[in-house]
Amino acid sequence: MxxxxxxxxxxxxxxxxxxxxxxxxxxxxxxxxxxxxxxxxxxxxxxxxxxxxxxxxxxxxxxxxxxxxxxxxxxxxxxxxxxxxxxxxxxxxxxxxxxxxxxxESQSPLPMDTTGKVEAELDTRLDSRFIDLRREQTTAVFNIRHEVLRAVRDFLTDSGFLETSSPKVVATATEGGTSLFPITYFDREAFLNQSPQLFKQILMSGGLDRVFEIGPIFRAEEHDTRRHLNEATSIDIEASFCDHFDVMVILEDMVAYVYEQVIENASASLEALGVELQVPKTPFMRLTYDDAIEVVNSKGGDMLAWGDDLGTAAEHTIGEHVFKETGESHYFIIDWPTEIKPFYAMPYEDNPLLSKGFDMMHRTMELSSGAQRIHIPELLVSRIESQGLDPEGFEFYLKAFRYGMPPHAGWGIGCERLVMTMLGVDNIRDVVLFPRDRRRLSP
Structure with a gap:
């Protein structure tokens, strides 16, 4: 046949x-x-x-x-x-x-309805994902996700980036902390990688100049919310001879291009979901961390002190402020306190209390985090130690900085959050084929 x-x-x-x-x-x-x-x-x-x-x-x-x-x-x-x-x-x-x-021939009755006449709870749909994927609305989400990733690859390739892959089994935490999944690697302890960050930077020392990766990341955080996953797909770039402002432009232009391509190539899927998209206007608004704190505190409620991180309520407050000011949902928060950013974020030379770090936000949540990186080995060791980490555990990484590391910058953006905010989906598990969270390990 x-x-x-x-x-x-x-x-x-x-x-x-x-x-x-x-x-x-x-x-x-x-x-x-x-x-x-x-x-x-x-x-x-x-x-x-x-x-x-x-x-x-x-x-x-x-x-x-x-x-x-x-x-x-x-x-x-x-x-x-x-x-x-x-x-x-x-x-x-x-x-x-x-x-x-x-x-x-199919068995009967079905685990759930596929015609859309009878709605099913998300957990029921995920338990029988093979049936759920036969629903027009579910298929539409993953058609759009495909177009998002295709547009990302096209944009970054056309911008001179090389696609790479980094290990997902590692010996050292990428960013420190305890949010890691330990595994047994023969006779040694290892971890599922929480980010390709260190490997991206090593590639800058290797002279690849501009790289990107689309791949899984793992975070053992005990969140149980509508916007967190323990296994996610991250889109990451690293670029040499760039500062943080250079890669912010790449990021906002990429997001706008992704929206354009989804509108052009996935119109039937958008229609099936009842979603009308508009391409975000670039450049996105730049809001300093200080200004963001002021916006939150001016609205009353829980007051934030300088050096506090921004929680969900604060992000929503700032997002609504930006939307009222600009009519746009995407914006950047820049000039974060050095101490609340990862050890590899470059401090400003004239004000080391502030870092050349940024977050790209949607008005409902954080989408991306990035920075100009520290390329000076002595400063990098100092920052690792300041965060209570042992530089010896990062020797494989630090070695790349001692033999000619160019200035460089980069970012990572979550694919699921990008799709989720694009479509106005309420739960991040809706945009993952087989989500992994605190409770779900099968199918």
Missing amino acids: SLADLRTHYTAAINPEEIGDEKVTIAGWVHEVRDLGGICFVVVRDRTGRGQVTLVKKKIDKELFDTARKLVRESVVSVTGTAKPEGKAPNGYEIIPDEIKLLN
């Missing part, structure tokens, strides 16, 4: 006026069967949409008609026939079948 025997066209690719009397074969899942006695409609669903198969009892073989009306929803079929224009049918055509092949 060849592919041509099972499918010649996706459902969305059939145009009866172009095909004429040529036979077509579609393959997919039985989305719906409507048996009206003298006429039977079978709606077949594939990745691109739906195709209607129409059988009139008086005009078709009795055995074929009986086969169609007995089909069980979500069974897998291949249908061969002639496509005819039909304005009321999905995609504007119907197929008059010559043959219906039942390739795999």
Whole structure:
């Protein structure tokens, strides 16, 4: 049995006026069967949409008609026939079948409804993700996620970046702290990597100049919120002979390009979700940390002191302030206190209390964090020690700084949060195929 025997066209690719009397074969899942006695409609669903198969009892073989009306929803079929224009049918055509092949019959009842007529809780959907993915809205999310990652790769490649991959099993914490998943690596302790940061910087010493990576990161944080995951997909860049302002421009231009490409290439998926996108205007607003603290404190409520990190409530307050000022949802917070940024963030030479670090924000949450990095080995060792870490544990990393490390800067942005905020999704687990959080390890 060849592919041509099972499918010649996706459902969305059939145009009866172009095909004429040529036979077509579609393959997919039985989305719906409507048996009206003298006429039977079978709606077949594939990745691109739906195709209607129409059988009139008086005009078709009795055995074929009986086969169609007995089909069980979500069974897998291949249908061969002639496509005819039909304005009321999905995609504007119907197929008059010559043959219906039942390739795999589904059990009944289904774990959940796939038609959208009965809503299911998110946990129910995730428990049966294979069924949930057959829903139009779920498929739409992952079509859009694909377009997001494709646009990221195209933009960064066209901007002179090389795609790289870093290890996910490491001997040392990337940023210190305890939010790590320990594993046994033969006879040694190791960790799942929480960031490609140190390896990106080593590549700058190697002269690769501009690199990016799209890959998993792991954080053993005990968050149980709608915007946190323990395994996420991070988009990271590092660029030599750049400062933090240079890479901020790359980041905002990339985000705007991603929106443009999703609007252009995923219009059907956006329509299925009822989402209308607008491309963010660049440059994004730059708000200093000091100004951000002032905005929060001016609104009353819990007051923040200089040096405090920004919690969820503060981020929302600042986001709403920026939206009212600019009408835009994306902005930067710059000039963070050095002590609350990672050890590799470069302090300002004329004011070491402030770092050349930044966060790119959506008005609902943080999307990205970045900085110009310390490239001077003595200063880097000092910063590692100031955060209570042992430089000896970072020897593999520090070695790269002793033999000619250029000035460099970079950032990381969470793919899931980017998609989540783009689509206005309420729970981050909705934009991950098989999410990993505190409670979910299967499927």
